[in-house]
Amino acid sequence: MSYDTQLPHSPAPVALRNGLGTAALILGIIGTLSGLIPLFFWLAGILGLIALILGLVGRGRVKRGEANNKGVALTGAILGLAALILSVVGAVITFTAVSDAVDEIDKTLKDAAPKTPGGQAAKGKALAADDTSVYDDDLKVTVSAPKPFTPGEFAIGHTKGSKAYQVTVTIENGGKRAFDSTLATASARAGKSGTKAETITDDKVGGGFTGSVLPGKKATAVYAFDAPADAKDLTVEVSPGFDYDAVQWDLKIG
Secondary structure (H helix, E strand, O other): OOOOOOOOOOOOOOOOOOHHHHHHHHHHHHHHHHHOOHHHHHHHHHHHHHHHHHHHHHHHHHHOOOOOOHHHHHHHHHHHHHHHHHHHHHHHHHHHHHHHHHHHHHHHHHHHOOOOOOOHHHHOOOEOOOOEEEOOOOEEEEEOOOEEOOOOOOOEOOOOOOEEEEEEEEEEEOOOOOEEHHHOEEEEEEOOOOEEEEEEEOOOOOOOOOOEEOOOOEEEEEEEEEEOOOOOEEEEEEEOOOOOOOEEEEEEOO
16 A cells, blocks of 8 residues: 655745846946036936836835845935936036036137227217217217307318308227327218318318327317308217227207
8 A cells, every 4th residue: 555645845936136226236336426527417317317217126126025135226226316416416517617618718709809999870879069979999089069160361171151160079098008099080061961061271270180099098189160151050970090980979050
């Protein structure tokens, strides 16, 4: 007589799946180290995101008994989160630095570029008597109110029957370099029709500017113009030089 004896079988051991937790730890470490260098913010962001996902999935396996590296998976997830935070900080630092560098380059290029002095003429605005036109290099030009002028016996530019008026043009150098005033010119038109007002030259007026104007100094020149007897206004235009915009002053003479 035989008996079959059946012994209870032990359950087969479950293979632990610790790979995700380990990978999360490795990627988290690399991502965190990358995040310490602002320029590698992009790498820290990618590795940190992957490490965080793998660490959370690894912890899920630990809870289900499929893995036993809870501490490794948790550490990997934490390092992944730290890498993400560092990536954001690195991105802000990098973009701020790039923006500052671009601004500095733009400023350097603007400073290095030759400047064409501008004035209120660029805005199409005529000035009134005693108003001052200020240019980009701090050169200042002022034209006084007109005064009746009596030309000398041998004056050039005066026509009998016309009236003569004089104005004083002042150039003030507010810049840092000497200004060559010899190229400054002044001309005028009179009346509604804008008839050219001839420049009068005699022993008193018409000499114009001469020499240089040092920084902080002024120079003046008196000009006289011949206008029709019935003219009510005189438009004086002054150009400090070839590199400057001409500016106009509308002056009342009637």
